[in-house]
Amino acid sequence: MDNKLVIVIGSVRDGRFGPVVASWFADQAAAHGGFDVEVVDLADVDLPLALPAASPKYAGDDYPRPAGMAPLTSALEGADAVVLVTPEYNHSYPASLKAAVDWHFTQWAAKPVAFVSYGGAAGGRHAVLHLENVLTELHAVTVRDGLAFPNYFTAWRDGRPLDPAAPGYAKTLLDQLAWWAGALRTARASSPYPA
Numbered sequence: 384m385d386n387k388l389v390i391v392i393g394s395v396r397d398g399r400f401g402p403v404v405a406s407w408f409a410d411q412a413a414a415h416g417g418f419d420v421e422v423v424d425l426a427d428v429d430l431p432l433a434l435p436a437a438s439p440k441y442a443g444d445d446y447p448r449p450a451g452m453a454p455l456t457s458a459l460e461g462a463d464a465v466v467l468v469t470p471e472y473n474h475s476y477p478a479s480l481k482a483a484v485d486w487h488f489t490q491w492a493a494k495p496v497a498f499v500s501y502g503g504a505a506g507g508r509h510a511v512l513h514l515e516n517v518l519t520e521l522h523a524v525t526v527r528d529g530l531a532f533p534n535y536f537t538a539w540r541d542g543r544p545l546d547p548a549a550p551g552y553a554k555t556l557l558d559q560l561a562w563w564a565g566a567l568r569t570a571r572a573s574s575p576y577p578a
């Protein structure tokens with residue numbers, strides 16, 4: 384059975400570029416052959432900023448999430464690997480992505496998470512540095528090699544990056560992600576992660 388890869392579109396603003404990046408990367412992931420791929424668009428998810436009183440860390444399966452969050456929660460629950468597609472907002476990642484992270488806990492634990500970022504000169508790397516820090520707190524395993532697209536407004540055309548090396552970089556990321564997905568799936572099945 385292939386590993387299940389969930390690709391999350393992190394930006395939700397009007398006129399966003401995120402779905403273009405996510406769609407191209409989903410094609411690369413499908414062509415890679417090591418994953419069953421699902422794309423979750425946070426614009427379709429009910430993501431209130433106000434969290435319940437209890438922390439999801441201790442609340443378990445009956446954590447009171449809105450019904451409109453269920454597609455995200457079940458996708459993360461069943462994921463063997465996650466790719467977060469993120470822009471850079473004020474040297475960090477969007478509030479929508481932080482809400483998606485914070486409404487969950489066990490769903491991230493002992494899972495590999497990789498990053499595809501885009502932005503101005505830094506290609507979204509400031510956002511990724513923050514995400515790496517946050518996801519470590521949730522016991523996720525962040526993958527070193529990511530994809531970063533600087534100055535995406537001139538570096539993409541017709542839904543794909545102009546850099547001919549980009550598919551190769553995507554394959555490197557996906558190879559590493561597949562290795563971690565298989566290793567951690569086996570480990571989770573053999574004994575519960577002690578989070």
Ligand SMILES: Cc1cc2nc3c(=O)[nH]c(=O)nc-3n(C[C@H](O)[C@H](O)[C@H](O)COP(=O)(O)O)c2cc1C
Pocket residue numbers: 394395396398399400401402470471472473474475501502503504505506507
């Ligand atoms: C609130 C806001 C803050 C931004 N801050 C940065 C930034 O710090 N660095 C950067 O490279 N781009 C920044 N940008 C530009 C974004 O990279 C660009 O708008 C990109 O299209 C955002 O992704 P999205 O279209 O998927 O929302 C910012 C954009 C917004 C809306």
